Amino acid sequence: MSTIQSIAGELEPHPDVALVERVRGGDVSAYDTLVRKYERQIFRIAQHITQNREDAEDVMQDAFLKAYEKLEQFQGNSKFYTWLVRIAVNESLMRLRKRRTGKMVSIDEDIETDEGSVPRDLADWAPDPEQNYNQAELAEILRKTIQGLPQGFRIVFVLRDVEGLSTEETAETLGLSIPAVKSRLLRARLQLRERLSRYFHRKKGVER
Amino acid sequence: MKCKEFLALLDDLIDDSVSPETRTELQTHLGKCGHCEIIFNTTRKTIEIYRSHEIYDLPAGLRDRLHAAIMARCKKGC
Numbered sequence A: 001m002s003t004i005q006s007i008a009g010e011l012e013p014h015p016d017v018a019l020v021e022r023v024r025g026g027d028v029s030a031y032d033t034l035v036r037k038y039e040r041q042i043f044r045i046a047q048h049i050t051q052n053r054e055d056a057e058d059v060m061q062d063a064f065l066k067a068y069e070k071l072e073q074f075q076g077n078s079k080f081y082t083w084l085v086r087i088a089v090n091e092s093l094m095r096l097r098k099r100r101t102g103k104m105v106s107i108d109e110d111i112e113t114d115e116g117s118v119p120r121d122l123a124d125w126a127p128d129p130e131q132n133y134n135q136a137e138l139a140e141i142l143r144k145t146i147q148g149l150p151q152g153f154r155i156v157f158v159l160r161d162v163e164g165l166s167t168e169e170t171a172e173t174l175g176l177s178i179p180a181v182k183s184r185l186l187r188a189r190l191q192l193r194e195r196l197s198r199y200f201h202r203k204k205g206v207e208r
Numbered sequence B: 001m002k003c004k005e006f007l008a009l010l011d012d013l014i015d016d017s018v019s020p021e022t023r024t025e026l027q028t029h030l031g032k033c034g035h036c037e038i039i040f041n042t043t044r045k046t047i048e049i050y051r052s053h054e055i056y057d058l059p060a061g062l063r064d065r066l067h068a069a070i071m072a073r074c075k076k077g078c
């Protein structure tokens, strides 16, 4: 029975397919639906890569416009969302290059790390550590912490863990191998964990 | 299992992509090693916090500007 269900599930087209078809048929309101569905994700990705609000706004606009214009080229064999993310990542990297003229911007820059070493900061966290901060403070902590990660780690973490792309989709989007994505993801997660420990560790009963 | 081996499989454990046998081995290690237990729990929490908190709010008016831009293109033929 579960086999039948999973086969039926695979045949069920993604709801975006119908929306894309409607846009292709001239229905602009269907594109508004797609925009509303993914605008937050695309803006966040752009902000994480460019680290600049103005650039992120431009990237979001350009990515959706470009996707709209190129919709004829969109092949149904990838998801509309991952196709859109790829456009947004490329637009973001282009913005970065413009800002830092002459300086190469690459997501596969070599990053020195101590792979395989066991993290040392081992204070346990408070049970609900985020409750020790108000929303604004917490957002600031999370922004500061992730901004400190090397670019190549940050993008992988954002696409894979925050925006829900699979390892394969992340690799394809960034032009990286799957092992490279996996090793960056592990190091990104561990570095973020270690940096957040500063704010979230259990306050009493722990000598630090 | 040593801590280093545990760490090498940490992501797979978090992403739930380990075989049942490996899972049992990892869980046995977790039961005995407070060090790895903290790493496992706090790493999972790290991901969860980033997933559940909006740290970059969508600027007001951005959607309207985008809509206007799309309509402008559209008038040229769509």
Ligand SMILES: [Zn+2]
Pocket: B002, B003, B004, B006, B029, B033, B035, B036, B037
């Ligand atoms: Zn251990």
